[in-house]
Amino acid sequence: MKGRAAAVAAVALLALAGCAGPAASSSDTATGSSSAESSGSGKLTGTVTVFAAASLTDVFTALGDQLMADNPDLEVRFNFAGSSALATQLTQGAPADVFASADEAQMAKEKDAGLAVDPTVFAQNSLMLAVPPGNPARIAPPQAAGIPGLADLVPADLTLAVCAPEVPCGAAAAKVLDSAGLNGAPDTYEDDVRAVLTKVELGEVDAGLVYVSDVHAAGDKVLAFAFRESSLAVNRYPLSVLTDAPNPAAARAFVDLVLSDAGQQVLRHAGFQEP
Amino acid sequence: MTRPREGTGIPTPLLVPAGLGIAFLVLPVVGLLVRAPWSDLAPQLTAPGVGDALRLSLLSATVATLLSLLMGVPLAWVLARSRIRGRSVLRALVTVPLVLPPVVGGVALFLVLGRQGLLGRWLFEQFDITIPFTTTAVVIAETFVAMPFLVISVEGALRAADARFEDVAATLGADRWTTFRRVTLPLVAPGVAAGAVLCWARALGEFGATITFAGNFPGTTQTMPLAVYLALQRDPEAALVLSLVLLAVSLATLLLLRDRWLGRSGAPVA
Known part of the structure; x- marks a missing residue:
């Protein structure tokens, strides 16, 4: 898998687009008149703080670098963690400009708290079964045609890591495990999806349920299998400028960049699906 | 008057x-107490998993402390009294877990004791033993992080203790082991006790190395700090309740121990 290389290529493409056109934004949610100005090059200053789900680490870092390259006086800062932890931090008054969550439940918390208005779904992600490169448990799909069920892939004595049900990837994992009749299969409930991925990469578990995008990000450090039940738990990723954003113009520009064709292309290359 | x-x-x-200093350390705890959802304390306390997490925390912290005593006191003696070369390097090495971010400690434990680790691979291939994601892993992670606290305390006590008592014991014909057992150990007992308490408290609160190396599974590896952290993501009030439980139990344990074992010798305990 060449996910990382593809993402880099897409960013390079994005850089070209940024140089050629006056504005890369093609957002359908641009509300304020500030949007047209803010996505122009070199206008934005100060710091913009983005709270984003752990699964967005690579993509958003690339997009943030892009925005900073276009706006030399702007600094884009990220706080990547499990969406639920981020939602809690925001509710407790953490200063941030943008929140991007890995599911709508966490964004709903911010809406209820009056911190986010009109979030836009910008990507979708579903689960895959990732295994270490050596595939120590010798997981193999059965010969039958079509996408295997999770139960066909996961034998009873497998060491399996999943996300804790408190975080979005864990809620999705719980759904697919439940549907596959494998509720008892996990051996550890990790606090975010990157922790699951790390344990798979280290070869300490036989398999882990991670997002398709994480499989892309891990490159050849993991192998992965698709399974039928993944369609039951597709996470929709919303993002929103926060109402208390200290730097609303830059926040809007970041959101527009994510929603733009170029931003969406980076997301596609990283394994995220179209909303 | 300056008097x-x-x-x-x-x-x-x-x-x-x-x-x-007092305000700085105590006010956050007061904050916990003020914000705690006292009215629905009972349902939160009886929520499934709370008892398991508490039992596991107390058990693993206690075993980790016993292991630390078993290895840490002799180690402290070596650091304080022996004449081996490179003692200061050794001291720096064994106190590394104090400065290492615990999560990194957890990864380091993987690299040695994990299924792909230096020792762990051999254990797995020869005896089919896997350590990560078991209660044993919790104890190992806690011991790794907490033992240096004990070693530092005991070494300090040994350095402060008057070595002439040991010399006298030697002139009276006691061998080195008898001297250690009958003279040195009683002399530094308050320091050992203080170190053990510090070690236990650190083990009880251990989070990073545990969640990394032992994972998080209710009943086997989910200790109270892990339960608190995950509860915080779902329901901050539940996290407050869990924290209060941990706080109450550890305070009670330390106060009881103080009366029962540590006397009123003025040892720097709890």
Whole structure:
């Protein structure tokens, strides 16, 4: 898998687009008149703080670098963690400009708290079964045609890591495990999806349920299998400028960049699906 | 007059910073108490998993402390009394877990004891033993992080203890082991006790190395700090309740121990 290389290529493409056109934004949610100005090059200053789900680490870092390259006086800062932890931090008054969550439940918390208005779904992600490169448990799909069920892939004595049900990837994992009749299969409930991925990469578990995008990000450090039940738990990723954003113009520009064709292309290359 | 008042005996220049120190350390706990959802304490406490997490925490912290005593006291003696070369390098090495971010400690444990680790791979291939994601892993992670606290305390006590008692014991014909057992150990007992308490408390609160190396599974590896952290993501009030439970149990344990074992010798305990 060449996910990382593809993402880099897409960013390079994005850089070209940024140089050629006056504005890369093609957002359908641009509300304020500030949007047209803010996505122009070199206008934005100060710091913009983005709270984003752990699964967005690579993509958003690339997009943030892009925005900073276009706006030399702007600094884009990220706080990547499990969406639920981020939602809690925001509710407790953490200063941030943008929140991007890995599911709508966490964004709903911010809406209820009056911190986010009109979030836009910008990507979708579903689960895959990732295994270490050596595939120590010798997981193999059965010969039958079509996408295997999770139960066909996961034998009873497998060491399996999943996300804790408190975080979005864990809620999705719980759904697919439940549907596959494998509720008892996990051996550890990790606090975010990157922790699951790390344990798979280290070869300490036989398999882990991670997002398709994480499989892309891990490159050849993991192998992965698709399974039928993944369609039951597709996470929709919303993002929103926060109402208390200290730097609303830059926040809007970041959101527009994510929603733009170029931003969406980076997301596609990283394994995220179209909303 | 610079002479302190008879009442407290605290010189004024110390009073203000000490008061600030107290406020700084105690106010967050007061915050916990004030914000705790006292009205629905009962359902939160009886929620499934709370008892398991508490039992596991107490058990693993206690076993980790016993292991630390078993290895840490002799290690402290080696650091304080032996004549081996490179003692200061050794001291720096064994106290590395104090400065290492615990999560990194957890990864380091993987690299040695994990299924792909230096020792762990051999254990797995020869005996089919896997350590990560078991209660054993919790104890190992806690011991790794907490033992240096004990070693530092005991080493300090050994250095402060008067070595002439040991010399006298030797001139009276006691061998080195008897001297250690009958003279040195009783002399530094308060330091050992203080170190053990510090070690236990650190083990009880251990989070990073545990969640990394042992994972998080209710009943086997989910200790109270892990339960608190995950509860915080779903329901901050539940996290407050869990924290209070941990706080109450550890305070009670330390106070009980103090009365029962540590006497009123003025040892720097709890």
